[in-house]
Amino acid sequence: MVVLIHGSGPNDRDETIGPNKPFKDLALGLATSGVGVLRYDKRTLVHGQKILSEAEGLTVQKETIEDALLAVSLIKGMEKVDPNRIYVLGHSLGGMLVPRIGLQTNDLAGLIIVAGAARPLEDLIIDQMTYLAELDGAISDSEKANIAEAEKLALKVKDPSLDSDTPASELLGIPAAYWLDLQGLSTGRGC
Numbered sequence: 267m268v269v270l271i272h273g274s275g276p277n278d279r280d281e282t283i284g285p286n287k288p289f290k291d292l293a294l295g296l297a298t299s300g301v302g303v304l305r306y307d308k309r310t311l312v313h314g315q316k317i318l319s320e321a322e323g324l325t326v327q328k329e330t331i332e333d334a335l336l337a338v339s340l341i342k343g344m345e346k347v348d349p350n351r352i353y354v355l356g357h358s359l360g361g362m363l364v365p366r367i368g369l370q371t372n373d374l375a376g377l378i379i380v381a382g383a384a385r386p387l388e389d390l391i392i393d394q395m396t397y398l399a400e401l402d403g404a405i406s407d408s409e410k411a412n413i414a415e416a417e418k419l420a421l422k423v424k425d426p427s428l429d430s431d432t433p434a435s436e437l438l439g440i441p442a443a444y445w446l447d448l449q450g451l452s453t454g455r456g457c
Contacts, residue, residue, distance in 0.1 A: 267302040267347045268378070269337045271330065271367065273358025274387070276311035281357065288357065302347065304337050322434070325447035326363055334360075334367050342373050351375050356382060362451060387448060388420040391438055 270289050272281055280287035293303040310317055310329060317324060334354060342349045353376045356364035361382020368377045383390050395416055399409040419438045422428065423445050432442045 267304065267341050267351060268296060268353045268355050269334060269341065270303060270305040271334050271354055271356035271360030271364060272308045273360055275308075276314055277308045278311055279305040279307050281305075292355070302341075304341050306333065306337060309333055322441050323443050324441050325443050326359075326366075326451075327447055329444070330360065330363055331367055331370065334363075335371055338367075338371055338373050349373065353378055355380060358383065359387065362387075366451065386424070388423040388438060388445075392416055392420055 270281070270292065272289075280290035289305050293305055296303050308330070309332075317329075334356075338352060338354065341347050341352060352374055354364055354367055354374060355378040356362070356367070357380045361379040364377045364379050364382065368374055392413065395413050396405075399405045399413065405413075416438060419436060422432065423437050423440075428437075428442060428445060428449075430442045430446060434441045437445055
């Protein structure tokens with residue numbers, strides 16, 4: 267049995283991105299080989315408004331890891347599931363978090379990382395902004411300004427003296443608690 271762990275953002279159970287549904291494709295492919303899959307809508311999708319109202323305390327533990335651990339616990343008790351053959355597969359941010367999930371439960375046969383970033387999330391955000399700006403062949407002045415501003419905010423995220431009271435508006439729109447929870451985490455460096 268495989269539990270699928272989402273990347274960043276409010277993803278549905280298929281991890282729909284435009285016309286693509288990678289988790290649905292994975293689930294169907296694994297099922298045709300006799301492997302059960304549990305996928306679920308991410309907490310930030312289902313309870314988005316509530317989470318936004320409490321965003322300052324949001325962490326990766328609350329956003330992603332707690333639900334992954336609950337999913338593992340749920341399937342462990344299912345009659346047709348071999349509790350010694352449960353795996354978690356994390357994609358993107360989920361891939362970054364899989365090692366931490368593995369440390370928080372003894373109920374896993376293995377960990378699978380798919381496109382888990384080996385670099386800090388704040389660097390990936392800048393790279394994604396730059397990539398999207400370049401899609402039309404040229405980066406406009408306003409896009410350059412947005413990227414430069416994001417780079418300044420990313421430096422605040424990296425600051426070792428980052429404080430939990432720093433407003434999200436100064437941290438790429440993501441709460442300080444979230445960044446503090448991610449500090450030091452990279453699939454390239456361990457948990």
